[in-house]
Every structure is written in C-alpha cells, then in structure tokens.
Amino acid sequence: MPDVHxxxxxxxxxxxxxxxxxxxxxxxxxxxxxxxxxxxxxxxSFYLIKAPATSLLYLFEADQGPSLAASGLSGxxxxxxxxxxxxxxxxxxxxxx
Numbered sequence: 001m002p003d004v005h006x007x008x009x010x011x012x013x014x015x016x017x018x019x020x021x022x023x024x025x026x027x028x029x030x031x032x033x034x035x036x037x038x039x040x041x042x043x044x045s046f047y048l049i050k051a052p053a054t055s056l057l058y059l060f061e062a063d064q065g066p067s068l069a070a071s072g073l074s075g076x077x078x079x080x081x082x083x084x085x086x087x088x089x090x091x092x093x094x095x096x097x
C-alpha cells in the first residue's frame with residue numbers, strides 16, 4: 001500500500017513518496033503491482049519523487065511504476081514541479097477531470 005492516502009475536495013488518491021539523488025528510483029515490485037492494480041481499476045495513484053540536490057518534485061501516474069523501476073526518472077512520463085504550490089495546482093486540475 002502506498003505511503004499516503006489523501007481525500008481532497010471529495011477526491012481520494014494514493015501517493016507513493018520517494019527521493020532520489022540521481023536518475024534511479026527505488027520502487028519495489030510490490031509497489032509497482034499495487035499501484036498498477038489500483039490504477040487499472042480506475043483509482044488515482046501517483047509516485048511523488050523529490051530530488052534533494054535540486055529541490056525539484058516529480059509526479060508520475062501509477063501506470064509509470066514499471067518504467068520508474070526499470071529506467072528511472074528519464075525513462076518515464078511524468079511532470080516536474082519547482083514548488084509544492086505548483087504541484088498542488090496541477091493535482092487539483094488533474095483530479096477534477
């Protein structure tokens with residue numbers, strides 16, 4: 001099960017929290033499986049990754065778990081944010097859709 005369950009304006013979603021010092025992201029096979037199964041059934045789930053050296057935040061949909069595990073940040077389709085405010089603004093719009 002992911003690290004955080006959030007209900008924001010009536011919209012529930014899960015978030016797996018990670019940090020990375022390079023391109024690689026330590027995502028276990030169990031984390032990939034859980035997130036993929038939840039996403040495949042219509043649930044909203046994300047990987048939120050912080051790069052402490054740059055303070056950037058990266059957000060990936062749950063279906064990007066296999067790519068994150070195999071190829072890291074550069075091999076996955078996600079979004080980059082310079083601030084938590086920008087991340088929350090994007091998530092609000094994404095969850096409203």
